[in-house]
Amino acid sequence: MDITDIPLFAMLRGRLGYLSERQKVIAQNVANSDTPGYTPSDLKPFTFDAQLRAQSQSSTMTAGVMAMTQPGHMLPASQRNRSAAGAGVKLHKAADSETRLDGNSVVLEEEMMKMTDARMNYDAAVSFYQKSLNLLRTAAKAPGR
Template sequence: MDLNKIAIFSSISKKMSWLNERQKVLAQNIANANTPGFIPKDLKKVSFKAHVDRYSTNGTLQLQTDESDHLSAGGSNGTLFEIKEIEAGFTSTSPDGNAVNLEDELVKMTETQMDYTMAVNLYKKQVGLLKTALGKKS
C-alpha cells in the first residue's frame, strides 16, 4: 500500500521534505558565517493562500455542507477566515559584508527541527489511526 496516495500522508511527506531542505540551507548559512560578502538564504515558505486559491475564486475558505439545514460559518457569506500575508525582515551586515546572524540562524534551525518532529509525530499518529481502522494492533 502506497501511503503517499493518501492526501494527509502526501502532505506530511512534502512538509518533511521541505523542512529537510530548509535545514540544509540554514546549515550552509551557518557554515558561511565568516565568509566575506555572504548573504544568508532561506527557502520560500509554502503559501497556504495559494492552496486555498486553487479551490476558491475569491481567496477565502467557504464552509461546505451536505444539507441546507446545516449551520453557516457565521459570516453573511459563510467565510471562515481571511488569509493575510505578513512581510518581515531586517538584515544587518558586518563590515566585511557578511549578513549572517548566528542567533537568528540557530533560532530558525530550532524551529525547523521542532516542526519536523511535529510532522513525524503526526505521520506516526495517522499510521496508528489507519492501523486501527484496518483492525490491526500496533
C-alpha cells in the same frame, strides 16, 4: 493501495521534505558565517495553497504523461515522484538585519532560531505522520483484537 496515494500523507511528506531542505539551507548559512560577502538564504514559507497547486500540477497532463481523469484513479509512479518532497521549494535571499564590515550578513543567533523552529516543526510533522499511521493500523485491525 499505496500510502502515498492518501492526500494527508502526501502533504506530510511534502512538509517533511520542505523542512529537511530548510535545515540544509540554514546549515549552509551557519557554515558560511565567516565568508566575506556571503548573504544568507532561506526557503520561501511552506503554505497549504502552494502545496495544493503543486499537487494539482502533478495530476494534470504534461507532454505525453497520462492525466488523472477521475478523482478515484491512482497516480502513476512517475507523477507521484514529481509531487514529492521538494515540490514548490524555492530559495530566496533573507532580509539583512546586520551586515559586518566584510560584507557578511549572517547572524548566528537568527540562524539558530530558524533552525530550532524548523526542528520543532519537523518533529511535529513526524509525530502527526506516526499518529496517522497508528490510526490506519487501528482501522485495519479485525474487530475485537
